Amino acid sequence: MITQVRNSWRTIFMVAKMTLRQxxxxxxxxxxxxxxxMLIAIxxxxxxxxxxxxxxxxxxxxxxxxxxxxSLLFISGNSINVERWSGTLESLVGxxxxxxxxxxxxxxxxxxxxxxxxxxxxxxxVVIFDYDLTFNQPILFIISLLLTIIAFISFGLVIAPVxxxxxxxxxxxxxxxxPIYILCGFLFPIAMLxxxxxxxSYLLTPYWAARALHGTxxxxxxxxxxxxxxxxxxxxxxxxxxxxxxLFKFMLVKARTDATLDME
Amino acid sequence: MQTVIVNLRLFWQGTLLSYIALFNxxxxxxxxxxxxxxxxxxxxxxxxxxxxxxxxxxxxxxIIGNAMQIAAVSGIYGVTMSIGGDRWNGTLPYLxxxxxxxxxxxxxxxxxxxxxxxxxxxxxxLWGVILLGLDLSNTNLLALALxxxxxxxSTSGLGLLMGCLSLITxxxxxxxxxxxxxxxxxSGANIPVQILPELLRAISFVLPLTRGIAAARMLxxxxxxxxxxxxxxxxxIVGSLYxxxxxxxxxxxxxxxxxxxSLETV
Numbered sequence: 001m002i003t004q005v006r007n008s009w010r011t012i013f014m015v016a017k018m019t020l021r022q023x024x025x026x027x028x029x030x031x032x033x034x035x036x037x038m039l040i041a042i043x044x045x046x047x048x049x050x051x052x053x054x055x056x057x058x059x060x061x062x063x064x065x066x067x068x069x070x071s072l073l074f075i076s077g078n079s080i081n082v083e084r085w086s087g088t089l090e091s092l093v094g095x096x097x098x099x100x101x102x103x104x105x106x107x108x109x110x111x112x113x114x115x116x117x118x119x120x121x122x123x124x125x126v127v128i129f130d131y132d133l134t135f136n137q138p139i140l141f142i143i144s145l146l147l148t149i150i151a152f153i154s155f156g157l158v159i160a161p162v163x164x165x166x167x168x169x170x171x172x173x174x175x176x177x178x179p180i181y182i183l184c185g186f187l188f189p190i191a192m193l194x195x196x197x198x199x200x201s202y203l204l205t206p207y208w209a210a211r212a213l214h215g216t217x218x219x220x221x222x223x224x225x226x227x228x229x230x231x232x233x234x235x236x237x238x239x240x241x242x243x244x245x246x247l248f249k250f251m252l253v254k255a256r257t258d259a260t261l262d263m264e
Numbered sequence: 265m266q267t268v269i270v271n272l273r274l275f276w277q278g279t280l281l282s283y284i285a286l287f288n289x290x291x292x293x294x295x296x297x298x299x300x301x302x303x304x305x306x307x308x309x310x311x312x313x314x315x316x317x318x319x320x321x322x323x324x325x326x327i328i329g330n331a332m333q334i335a336a337v338s339g340i341y342g343v344t345m346s347i348g349g350d351r352w353n354g355t356l357p358y359l360x361x362x363x364x365x366x367x368x369x370x371x372x373x374x375x376x377x378x379x380x381x382x383x384x385x386x387x388x389x390l391w392g393v394i395l396l397g398l399d400l401s402n403t404n405l406l407a408l409a410l411x412x413x414x415x416x417x418s419t420s421g422l423g424l425l426m427g428c429l430s431l432i433t434x435x436x437x438x439x440x441x442x443x444x445x446x447x448x449x450x451s452g453a454n455i456p457v458q459i460l461p462e463l464l465r466a467i468s469f470v471l472p473l474t475r476g477i478a479a480a481r482m483l484x485x486x487x488x489x490x491x492x493x494x495x496x497x498x499x500x501i502v503g504s505l506y507x508x509x510x511x512x513x514x515x516x517x518x519x520x521x522x523x524x525x526s527l528e529t530v
Contacts, residue, residue, distance in 0.1 A: 027438040035438075039445040046455045047317045168293050175297040178305035188316035 008101050015105025016112070023075075023113060032074055037067030037117035041124050044187055054218060056131045060121045061213050062187040067117020068152055069180050069206055071110055073173060076156035079106040080164045093252060100157065100248045107156040111149050136219020140226055144212035147233045151205035154237040157244035161251040184210050205240065208232040271368045278372035282346040283380075285353075299380075303334045303388035304395075310454050311396055327398050328484055329453030331388035332415055332477045336447050338381030339419030339472075340426060340440055346373040347427025347514075348436060356431070360518050370514050371507065373427065374420040381416035382409075400484060407489040408480060414496050415476025418503025419447075422472050424510035431517045452477050472506065475499040 023029045041063035048055050080103060083089040093099055125131045135141050163170040181187065183200055184207040190198060201207045212229035215221025254260075307330045314326035347370075350356040359369065392398035400408075426443060430436035448454060450464060451473035457465055468474050476499045479492040 027435045028441075031438050031441050035442055036445060039442075039449055043449055043454055044313065046449075046459070047314055049317075051317060171294040172297045172301065174294075175301035175305060178302075178309040182305070182309050182312060187313050192312050192316060 008097070011097050011101050012105040012108060015102050016109035019106045019109035020113060023109065029071070029075060029113075032070050033067055033114050033116055034120055036070060037063050038120050038124055040066050040187075041121040045125060045129055053131070054220075056125055056129075057133055057135070057217050058214060059187065060125050060133065061118065061217050062210070063121045064115070064118025065184070065186045065206065065210055065213065066181050067120075068111065068114040068148070069184070069186070070177055071114035071117070072107075072152050072156050073159070073176060073180075076107045076110045076153075077159045077163050077170070077173060079103050079110070079156070080160045081170070084164070093255075098248075099252065100245065103157060103160055103248075104153060107153040107160075108149070111152045111156065115145070115149075135217050137216040137226075140223075141213065141216040144209070144216050144226070144230065147230055147237075148209040148213060151209050151233045151237050151240075154240035154244065155205050158240050158247065161244070161247040165247075165251050165254065180204070180206060183207065185214075186210055202232075203236070205233055205236045208236065271365050274364055275368045275372045275375070278369055279375040282349065282373050283376040285349060298337060299384055299387060302337065303331070303384055304391045306330055306334065307388050307391055308395070310448075311392075314454060323396060324398060324484065325456075325481070326454060327389075327392040327396050328481050329451075329477050330448075331385055331392055332412070332480050333447060333451060333453040333473060334384045334388040335381045335412070335416040335419045335473065335476075336444055337384055338377040339416060339421075339423045340444055340447075341423075342377040342380060343374045343420050343423030344427040344430050344436060344440055346377065347424065348430030351431055356521075360522065366515060366518070367511060370424065370511050374424055374507075377423070378413070378416045378420050381420065382412050385412045385416065398484075402486040403484045404489055407492065408483050410489075411476055411479045411483060411492065411496060414499050414503070415473060415480075418472035418476065418499050418506070421503035421506030421510065425506050425513065428510050428513035428517060431514070431521075447471060447473055450474070470502065472499065472503050475502070 041059060044059040044063055045056065048059055080089065080099075083092055092102055122133065126133055163173075182193065183190065183197060184204055185201065186206075190201050190207070193201075208229045211221075212226055212233065215226050215229065307327060310330045311323055311326040315323050350359055389398065389400075393400060422443070426436065426440055429439055433439070446467075450457075450460070450468040450471055452468065453473070457468050457474060457478075460468060475495040479495040479499070482492050482495070483489075
């Protein structure tokens with residue numbers, strides 16, 4: 001059991017390392033992780049210029065989160081399909097290592113690298129716009145960031161098999177980018193939305209991640225609220241992981257039965 | 265007369281086939297996602313962000329700006345993919361092997377995307393009216409339609425230039441995505457052009473959309489057609505300049521590719 005766990009982690013880190021090396025050369029990924037969040041940050045900083053200093057950190061965190069979500073949607077969402085397009089999916093499925101462990105490693109790399117979005121937004125605000133920014137609860141913020149990584153990985157593990165099994169869903173990929181920005185309150189509170197959308201936001205781990213990160217960066221959220229957001233992130237991550245496990249199992253059985261592993 | 269008929273036929277077939285090829289590949293579901301849902305999502309996101317920043321009274325500013333900016337979906341992505349598609353699908357050598365009029369071939373690639381882009385803008389405006397309470401009761405609708413046409417044309421002009429880049433680089437989607445977001449930033453869709461620093465205002469001045477968005481805002485607040493004519497003329501000239509630049513690049517690429525034997529390089 002211990003050896004199995006150790007081997008899985010070794011695989012996860014090897015896959016993450018390989019993925020990062022490949023991603024560094026990919027201009028689409030560079031755009032998604034660096035350029036787009038930077039442009040969104042400039043837009044939001046200019047639009048919220050009259051809201052006061054306390055909103056600058058909100059914009060930095062929020063625009064960074066747009067980069068994490070876009071990266072998850074377009075890169076992690078296609079993490080299985082990419083192997084299919086390269087003709088390596090059959091080999092991966094045929095290995096004794098579980099495909100979900102490999103996709104976990106890829107998502108770890110993708111989500112990890114997408115944290116750069118936040119660094120870019122922060123640097124932009126401090127260097128170009130000359131704001132003086134301090135994270136008010138740095139330790140709580142770092143813990144929130146670590147939980148955010150897990151929460152986004154779990155979300156990515158649900159999306160990837162859904163996109164493989166339902167190409168018609170994947171075709172909505174472009175249209176799914178902004179709705180999550182809106183529903184998860186990355187750059188404005190969800191209180192601005194109609195009330196019927198609130199339960200949808202509550203079901204999404206990025207929403208709880210945004211609450212935890214916004215609260216701990218600004219330092220205006222009581223500890224109980226931060227702990228609640230962490231709890232919800234963990235709770236929904238566990239649910240997402242269990243849904244993902246079933247989806248992977250179903251996807252592989254279906255692909256083997258229909259002999260469609262290498263077919264788009 | 266015979267030449268005119270041949271060129272018209274060439275124009276129509278080229279425009280129709282390149283458009284059908286593009287959306288046959290993308291399939292209707294993608295078309296619906298990019299034409300119905302994506303405009304709604306973009307208009308909603310920036311309108312909510314804008315009203316969060318400056319209050320509900322300014323909602324129209326963001327609705328109009330982002331609805332007009334939807335022209336760039338067809339104008340930039342659609343046109344680029346129509347031009348670049350010939351290279352990716354290996355039909356470029358055949359295309360350059362024909363004696364067909366190059367200007368007709370080139371402009372034909374954009375024609376249906378202008379119509380399609382107009383449809384996208386109209387849908388975005390409809391979302392604005394239905395969901396966000398945009399009031400068009402004081403608007404000269406014919407003038408607004410002409411504004412949408414000219415703005416979509418000028419954005420497609422930039423798309424033609426970008427499309428030529430897709431003939432010489434493999435990373436055109438990076439350029440396209442950057443241009444799309446740069447338009448959100450510099451065209452006045454979300455940030456008033458007047459508050460931009462001087463250098464950025466100069467960029468805004470040479471981009472398509474800037475004057476079109478300004479004209480649409482004026483018309484919706486009750487301005488007459490005569491009042492927006494200078495803006496529309498400027499928008500048309502900017503768009504035409506991009507078409508000319510794009511065509512020069514297209515011809516240059518053809519000559520270079522034939523000279524170097526790199527027509528099939530992908």
